[in-house]
Amino acid sequence: MGANAVLDGSGNTTDNALNIGILSGTRNLSDSLNSVDTSDYYRFDLSVDSNFSLNLGELTADADVRLLNSSGGSFASSSNGGSESESINIPLSAGTYFVLVSGSSETDYNLTLSAT
Numbered sequence: 001m002g003a004n005a006v007l008d009g010s011g012n013t014t015d016n017a018l019n020i021g022i023l024s025g026t027r028n029l030s031d032s033l034n035s036v037d038t039s040d041y042y043r044f045d046l047s048v049d050s051n052f053s054l055n056l057g058e059l060t061a062d063a064d065v066r067l068l069n070s071s072g073g074s075f076a077s078s079s080n081g082g083s084e085s086e087s088i089n090i091p092l093s094a095g096t097y098f099v100l101v102s103g104s105s106e107t108d109y110n111l112t113l114s115a116t
Helices: none
Strands: 018-022 025-033 039-046 050-057 064-068 074-078 086-092 095-102 107-115
Touching: 018 025, 025 039, 025 095, 039 107, 050 064, 050 095, 064 086, 074 086, 095 107
Parallel strands: 018 039
Antiparallel strands: 025 107, 039 095, 050 086, 050 107, 064 074, 064 095
16 A cells, blocks of 8 residues: 555445545545455545546456446546556536545555645
8 A cells, every 4th residue: 555545444335435525636545456345436626626636556357437426427547457547637616526446356456646
């Protein structure tokens, strides 16, 4: 796990997603996926329009990431193969969003979210 990362206990659906609260600046989170826990959800809010960036790294196996709107609809994703890092960089309007980290293999990961 990355330095200064927090083991988060993320949820497995949008209903029980780990609520990060208002994202301002950078937030580092760490967790893992396995054959039983194949999806981790995170919820965050933006109080103002922001340039959003996400990096999913320190992977030991393949994992993908999606950015979801407040209704759970996917509108941005990254799905590189193997243990290659995933990233999304996109301008976002103020509102509520979800991040979905998913994979079918066991892997630890470090998730970095940033809004400026």
